[in-house]
Amino acid sequence: MFVDIPNHLTTWLILFIFFALSSRGLGTLGEVLRSTGMFLLEKALGPAIDFAEGKPGSAARTWIVLSALWLFVAVCFTFLGIWVGHDQYALISLSGWGYTPSSSTLIAAGTAVGLYGSVAMAVIGASFHVLPSLCGTPGGLPSERNGTLVAAPWTLGVIILFIAAHNPDPFGIDITFAAVAAMGLAYSAIAVNLLIAFANRTQSPREPGWLLILAIVAGPVSVLVEVLMGDTNPIAEPWLVLKLYGAPFFLWSVSALAMYSAALGSRSPLWSRTLSGTVLVGLVITTSAYQSLDGGLFSSLITQNASMPSVSDTSRMFGTFLVALSLAPMLALSANIIATIRTSGKSPEITNGMAILVASSFSLVILWFLNYSFRSPSFVGFQTYEPLLETVELMTMWLFMIPMSMGIVLHLYPTITNRTLPAPERTRQGYWMFVTAVSAGLLCTLISESISLSVTEIDIEATSSLAERFAVIGSVLFYGAVVAVTLHTLNIVRGLFHGKMLQNASQSARRIESYTITSSTSIRSVLAAGADVETVLVPASDTDVPGAPTEL
Amino acid sequence: MVFLADSVTDIDVFLQANAEPKSSWVFLALGIIVALLSLTIYSIIFPGQNLPVISDLETFASLKGQVWIFVLGMLVGALMILSTLLTEVTRE
Structure with a gap:
């Protein structure tokens, strides 16, 4: 019997207990867990651990570089999937080699690789750097070698998922489980590594740090609650994976890292602590409902053929209310990031990822409304907009998840690799091309599908050439x-x-020549921006920027 | 700044903004407006008729069935990434 409301309440309760206990420390038990965790991460692996290097930052660097490689694979397959959507025989010549993918197969492969290869690996790599920084953990990540090593089973899991998206059971058994097992193994090591970094903290991790650590533990907690509260078999129920790598893992961690990157990248303190708190509490309370009602919204597509268990009408109503309420943390996140980056009054920099963070923050609110409008009928059992949901999911991924993770990577890259990006101009071109291509392309695809849906709805025997043209353009x-x-x-x-x-780069960038003041600003904000005694403070009205406010 | 009376000098100061857009942007905006106006006028004078020359141009629709051009581009991209990785890793 699937009863969702008690499960939600139990999950929140466990997360709160975790929050309270970890705030106060575990005393002697904590010491024991720390030493046991370190043993599991390093010595228990035997000689295998010597395959990985343990230089500071090596784990984060490995994950981030792999995430960029997976991103390329993801975009290629997504493009092919969109193309084959309007030209189903485009890749027919590959059938000679035994490869006959459909549009949905290609898109599923691109999405699986994009989510678990690109976004997840970027998030994990960034967390390896950000969480110890936020916690002031002495020595950084407790086990750099283990962090580097577990990139291998995770990558293996992504490769198997990629194959499973084409054919889930090539040998007569569902290989998705093998992927989940490999990734689960890596995930447990990652969680232990980050929990030890968190346990060794010397300062409060602030709101982004709390959100990040809750994102790591929320998945296992959700699965545990499902197993304990119902008759759920974690092996035989593939939809449970949605709980492990679902909305909390992706959405919370991306939000936390985006807030961190926005503050550090723009050299301004986070604009509002209240909004940060709203993001923290709001996301924890509202977005866990996403994966109970619907597998798609900000969740994963790992179990394509697994049907979600049915929920009672009361649970459905409760969940729908929570999903509607999730607009509040989304608005708070979007506003906090944009306001923080714009605090200095200057245009956000493209080369350090700030511009793409602003762009994806804007799109977050639009995407929330798109998702809510198109999904709300399916919450209550109607399939009105079902054909459009695939494109809406693609938009959520390519206009929010992936650009956010790209922005985080662009910001953290110099700190993690100790090197700057070699071609700032290439970054600028990439930014404009990506934002334009993805937004315009997917919008045209959505328009095309809307036209096709309308034609189908009015039940006429006609093919719309306009829909086809929009599909090609998209x-x-x-x-x-x-x-x-x-x-x-x-x-x-x-x-x-x-x-x-x-x-060399940081020496020249440490001091800023001038700082533009648009409104009342604290000395702390100015110092945080890198100013020193030689920096010139320029009131916004004295600037010669075209289009500056006119003094009346 | 306080404006006392609506003298010509004060009005000039009041109406003159501190910053002006670049001339190129002015021309671009004018060009777009003129283009839109021309399209509107054409559709009023010749209702239901295609535009000469422009309507005959094949745009993206002619690319249907040409996915291999794009696949070739992807392969070039993949090769660039792979070659960068291999050559840089093995560089002396």
Whole structure:
């Protein structure tokens, strides 16, 4: 019997207990858990641990570079999926090699790789750097070697998922479980590593840090609650994976890292602590409902053929209310990031990822409304907009999840690799191409599907050439994203070898020549921006920026 | 700044903004407005008729069935990434 409301309440209760206990510390038990955790991460692996290097930052660097490589694969397959959507025989010549993918297969493969390869690996890599920084953990990540090593089973899991998206049971058994097992193994090591970093903290991790650590523990807690509260078998119920790598893992961690990157990247303190708190509490309370009602919204598509268990009408009503309420933390997140980056009054920089963070923050609110409008009928059992949901999911991923993770990577890259990106111009071109191509391309695809749906709804025997034209235009425009991601990936890879060493770069960038003041600003904000006694403070009205406010 | 009376000098100061858009942007905006106006006038004078020359141009629709051009681009991109990885890793 699937009873969802008590499960939600229990999950929140356990998360609150975790929050309270970890705030106060576990005393002697904590010491025991720390030493046991370190033993599991390093010595228990035997000689295998010697395969990975343990230099500071090596774990984060490995995950982030792999995420960029997976992003390229994801965008290529998504593009092909969109193309085959309007031209189903486009890849027919590959059937000679035994490869006959459909549009939905290609999109599922692109989405699986995009989510678990690109976004998840970027999030984990960034967490390895950000959480110890926020917690002031002495020595950084407790086990860099283990952090590096577990990238291998995770990558293996993504490869198997990629194959499973094409054919889930090539040998007569569902290989998705093998992928989930490999990724689960890696995930447990990642969680232990981050929990030890959190346990060794010397300062409060602030709101982004709390959200990040809750994102890591929420998945296992949700699965545990499902198993304890119902007759759920974690092996035989594939939808449970949605709980492990669902909305909390992706959405909470991306939100936390985006807030961190926005503050550090713009060299301004987070605009509002109240909004940060709203994001923290709001996301925890509202977004866990996403994965109970619907597997798609900000969740994963790992179990394509698994049907979600049915929920009672009361649970459905409760969940729908929570999903509607989730607009509040979304608005808070969006406003906090944009206001923080815009505090200095200057345009957000493209090269350090701030511009793409602002763009995806804008799109977050629009996407929330799109998702809510198109999904609300399916919450109550109607399939009115079902054909459009695939594109809405693609938009959520390519206009929010992936750009956010790209922004986080662009910001953290110099700190993690100790080198700057080699070609700022390539980053700028990539940014404009990506944002334009993805938004225009997917919008055209959505328009095309809306026209087709309308034609079907009125039940006429007609094929709309307009829908087909929009589909072609959409897919061609989306190809710009392929080019943009190629530029981004090349930049990331080349930066490892040709990027300027950070020590030289940071010396020149440490002091800022001038600081524009648009409104009353604290000295702390000015100092946080990198100003020193030589910095010139410029009131906004004295600037010669075209379009500046006119003094009346 | 306080404006006392609506003298010509004060009005000039009042109406003159501190910053002006670049000339290129002015021309671009004018160009777009003129283009839109032309399209509107054409559709009024010749209702239901295609535009000469422009309507005959094949745009993206002609690319249907040409996915291999794009696949080639993707392969070039993949090759660039792979070659960068291999050559940089093995560089002396």
